Amino acid sequence: KQEVTQIPAALSVPEGENLVLNCSFTDSAIYNLQWFRQDPGKGLTSLLLIQSSQREQTSGRLNASLDKSSGRSTLYIAASQPGDSATYLCAGTDRGSTLGRLYFGRGTQLTVWP
Amino acid sequence: ETGVTQTPRHLVMGMTNKKSLKCEQHLGHNAMYWYKQSAKKPLELMFVYSLEERVENNSVPSRFSPECPNSSHLFLHLHTLQPEDSALYLCASSPGGQGYGYTFGSGTRLTVV
Numbered sequence: 001k002q003e004v005t006q007i008p009a010a011l012s013v014p015e016g017e018n019l020v021l022n023c024s025f026t027d028s029a030i031y032n033l034q035w036f037r038q039d040p041g042k043g044l045t046s047l048l049l050i051q052s053s054q055r056e057q058t059s060g061r062l063n064a065s066l067d068k069s070s071g072r073s074t075l076y077i078a079a080s081q082p083g084d085s086a087t088y089l090c091a092g093t094d095r096g097s098t099l100g101r102l103y104f105g106r107g108t109q110l111t112v113w114p
Numbered sequence: 115e116t117g118v119t120q121t122p123r124h125l126v127m128g129m130t131n132k133k134s135l136k137c138e139q140h141l142g143h144n145a146m147y148w149y150k151q152s153a154k155k156p157l158e159l160m161f162v163y164s165l166e167e168r169v170e171n172n173s174v175p176s177r178f179s180p181e182c183p184n185s186s187h188l189f190l191h192l193h194t195l196q197p198e199d200s201a202l203y204l205c206a207s208s209p210g211g212q213g214y215g216y217t218f219g220s221g222t223r224l225t226v227v
Contacts, residue, residue: 004156034215043204043220045116089157091216101170102216104157 002027006090006105013112019077021108023090028071030092035064035075038087038107047088048075080112117141120205120219127195128227135190135222137205143217144210146188148180151202151221163188164210195226 003026013019023033031052036044048057048064050073056065061078073090087109091102118139127133139146148160162170163182177199179191188205205219 032215036218041202041223043116043120044206044218046215046217049215091157101159101162102157106154106156 002092002094002103004090004092004103004105006088006108008108009106010109011111013080013110015081015112015114017080017112019080019110021075021077021088021090021110023073023075023105025071025092025103027094028068029094030066030068030071031094033064033066033073033090033092034102035062035073036089036091038089040087044089077110080110082112082114084112085110116217116219118205118207118217118219120203120222122222123220124223124225126225126227127192129195129197131195132191132193134192135203135205135224137188137190137219139186139188139205139207139217141207141217142209143207144185145208146182146185147206147208147216148188148190149204149206149218151204153201157204161190192224195224197226200225 005024007022033050035047038044050057050066063076066073087107089107091104121136144165146163149157151157159172160174161180166182177194181189202221202223204221206216208214208216
């Protein structure tokens with residue numbers, strides 16, 4: 001069974017800092033990897049999707065990479081802002097599953113203070 | 115709005131009640147999912163539907179009963195729930211097949227009293 005670990009569990013930083021959030025899978029055979037943001041009591045907002053043929057994706061101040069040999073992914077947030085405060089979740093799908101069942105980590109709770 | 119709409123946003127029900135959660139997607143996706151998010155636990159997959167056919171039931175108790183009348187709508191019927199079933203229930207959709215991401219709804223916060 002795939003298990004997903006996210007480090008750190010929580011992070012509190014002043015605005016302007018560059019941040020690194022980590023995610024690792026017990027089974028490195030990840031097909032797709034998706035990073036989500038969740039605000040308190042709300043649903044999930046997709047941030048970045050790394051498909052099977054890709055190793056990296058960028059959107060604005062966000063950059064995500066996936067090392068398939070080790071089953072590790074990193075989300076990099078540049079010049080953090082208070083509006084970035086949320087829980088960040090990584091999730092991956094297994095090979096061979098046409099419906100792409102997602103395995104989630106517990107998330108990193110990020111607080112960016114002014 | 116993400117294209118996946120869930121109603122109601124909040125629900126409080128007694129253990130003897132029957133209620134239903136609704137999910138609707140406007141993205142033309144072929145697969146729909148129910149996930150459960152409990153405090154301090156990772157999201158757990160409950161059910162998967164592909165083209166209106168249930169293809170996965172992740173050992174969910176029978177007091178949860180899904181229904182997918184068409185590829186745009188998904189329901190979760192609830193009856194005789196327990197307090198430990200209180201959680202955020204999230205619906206998601208995807209085009210189906212490998213290589214595509216998920217779109218999630220805003221969830222229904224369920225409290226069982």
